[in-house]
Amino acid sequence: MKIVMVGAGYVGLVSGACFADFGHDVICVDRDESKLELLKLGKMPIYEPGLEALVERNVSQDRLRFSNDLASAVAGADVVFIAVGTPSRRGDGHADLSYVHGVAEEVGRALNGFTVVVTKSTVPVGTGDAVERIIAEANPEAQFAVVSNPEFLREGSAIEDFKRPDRVVIGTEDDRARAAMSELYRPLSLNASPIFFTSRRTAELTKYAANAFLAMKITFINEIADLCEQLDADVQDVARGIGMDGRIGSKFLHAGPGYGGSCFPKDTLALVKTAQDAECPVRLIETTVSINEQRKRSMGRKIIKACGGSVRGKKIAIFGLTFKPNTDDMRDAPSISIIQALQDAGAHIAAYDPVGMESAGGLLTDVAFADGIYEAAEDADAVAIVTEWDEFRSLDLQRLKSLMKTPIMVDLRNIYNSDEVIRGGFSYVGVGRAKTPEATARVLQPEFEAT
Missing domain, CATH: 3.40.50.720 (NAD(P)-binding Rossmann-like Domain)
Known part of the structure; x- marks a missing residue:
C-alpha cells in the first residue's frame, strides 16, 4: 500500500x-x-x-x-x-x-x-x-x-x-x-x-483514558511512597505486594520523582479540559495533574533535606536529565523542576546524561554539563540519580566516594540497595524506603495478628 x-x-x-x-x-x-x-x-x-x-x-x-x-x-x-x-x-x-x-x-x-x-x-x-x-x-x-x-x-x-x-x-x-x-x-x-x-470518538477517548490511567497509577504509588517514609515501610515491597494482584498488575508502580515526557503531562491536562467543557469533570485526573506538578519540585526539597537542610554554595551532581532512559526527550522532565528548586536554594549544579544534554542545554541555565558520571561528581556535596539509565546502575561506589566532597546519594529512582550504598560509606536517601534495613523484615506484633 x-x-x-x-x-x-x-x-x-x-x-x-x-x-x-x-x-x-x-x-x-x-x-x-x-x-x-x-x-x-x-x-x-x-x-x-x-x-x-x-x-x-x-x-x-x-x-x-x-x-x-x-x-x-x-x-x-x-x-x-x-x-x-x-x-x-x-x-x-x-x-x-x-x-x-x-x-x-x-x-x-x-x-x-x-x-x-x-x-x-x-x-x-x-x-x-x-x-x-x-x-x-x-x-x-x-x-x-x-x-x-x-x-x-x-x-x-x-x-x-x-x-x-x-x-x-x-x-x-x-x-x-x-x-x-x-x-x-x-x-x-x-x-x-x-x-x-x-467508533471514531471512542478511539479518540481511549488514547486519553489510557494515558490518564497510567499517570494516576504512577501518582498513586508516589503518594504511597511518601506514606511509607512516614510509617517506616518500604514502597518497593508494597508495590510488589499489590502488583502481584492480577487486577492491579506490576507495571507503572515504580515510585519516583513524578511523570514527564511528551504524552502524560499534556494528555492528562487535555482530558481535564475536555471533561470540563463537557460539564463532566474528571476529579481524579485533575488531582493527578496537581500532585504530579507539586511532586517534581518537592524532590528538590528532598535533596536539600538530605544535605542537612541547606545547599547554598554547595555542588549537587545530577545523574540523568531526560524524563526516562533511552530517549533524549526533555519535555516536562522532572529534572527541570528539581534543578530549578536547587538553584533557587543557592546550589551549583553539575549534570550528566548519556544523550539528553544537548536538548537540556536549551532549557536549563547555569548548569555545568559534564563528560561523564565521575566528572560530574568531582567535589560534589551530593549526587542525585534522577533518570534510571543503565550506566548508573553499576557505579563504582569507592571511586565515586573518593571524588566527592561529601558522600551523599539521593536515589530518586530506587535503583540501589540502601545497605550496599551505606556499606560503601555513603549517606543514602531513596524514595519511600524504610528508615532502617531491618524495618522491611518486621512482622506483625501479636496484638495486630488476625483473629
Whole structure:
C-alpha cells in the first residue's frame, strides 16, 4: 500500500519506518527542511534505539522516502496519516489542534480518488469530525474516510511497541476504511496482535483514558511512597505486594520523582479540559495533574533535606536529565523542576546524561554539563540519580566516594540497595524506603495478628 505520513517527528518517523519495514511504500512529509536534510543523510533528529538502522534499511530498499511536497505525495496515496504535534495550548491547557487542522485542509485539497485519512496524533474527542468537515470544505468532490488510530508507543522501546503491540485501536464506521486499515496492519496478524475496531470518538477517548490511567497509577504509588517514609515501610515491597494482584498488575508502580515526557503531562491536562467543557469533570485526573506538578519540585526539597537542610554554595551532581532512559526527550522532565528548586536554594549544579544534554542545554541555565558520571561528581556535596539509565546502575561506589566532597546519594529512582550504598560509606536517601534495613523484615506484633 502507498502510505503518506504527514509529520516526521517521533510518532510519524517511527510509524513510517515500521510500516515501510512491513513492505509498504511510505513517504514521510515534513516542512522542516533541516530535519529532512538530516534524514536524507541518514541522521536521526531524535534518539530512539534501533531507529537509525531501521530507517537506513528501508531507505536503501526504496520503501521509505522523505519530502516536503505534501500535495504530490497525497495525490497517489491509499492512506494518509496525520502525525503532527498537539501541544498544550498556551493559556488554557487545551490541545492545540492548529497543526492538525492545517494539515487536514492541505490534504483535502490534494486528495485524488478514495483515500483513508488517519489521525495518528493524540487528539481530543470530536477532532475526527472536525477533520472530516475541513476536508469536505476544502474539496467537496473528495472521496475519503477519516479514521482515528491512536498510537501507544513508549519512548525507548517504540519499534518493539509498534511491531508487537498490546493492541491496535482503530476508530471507524466506514466499511472501505475498515478494509484498508485491516490490510495495512495485516503483518501484525502473524504476531497475533489484537486489532480492535470501534467508533471514531471512542478511539479518540481511549488514547486519553489510557494515558490518564497510567499517570494516576504512577501518582498513586508516589503518594504511597511518601506514606511509607512516614510509617517506616518500604514502597518497593508494597508495590510488589499489590502488583502481584492480577487486577492491579506490576507495571507503572515504580515510585519516583513524578511523570514527564511528551504524552502524560499534556494528555492528562487535555482530558481535564475536555471533561470540563463537557460539564463532566474528571476529579481524579485533575488531582493527578496537581500532585504530579507539586511532586517534581518537592524532590528538590528532598535533596536539600538530605544535605542537612541547606545547599547554598554547595555542588549537587545530577545523574540523568531526560524524563526516562533511552530517549533524549526533555519535555516536562522532572529534572527541570528539581534543578530549578536547587538553584533557587543557592546550589551549583553539575549534570550528566548519556544523550539528553544537548536538548537540556536549551532549557536549563547555569548548569555545568559534564563528560561523564565521575566528572560530574568531582567535589560534589551530593549526587542525585534522577533518570534510571543503565550506566548508573553499576557505579563504582569507592571511586565515586573518593571524588566527592561529601558522600551523599539521593536515589530518586530506587535503583540501589540502601545497605550496599551505606556499606560503601555513603549517606543514602531513596524514595519511600524504610528508615532502617531491618524495618522491611518486621512482622506483625501479636496484638495486630488476625483473629
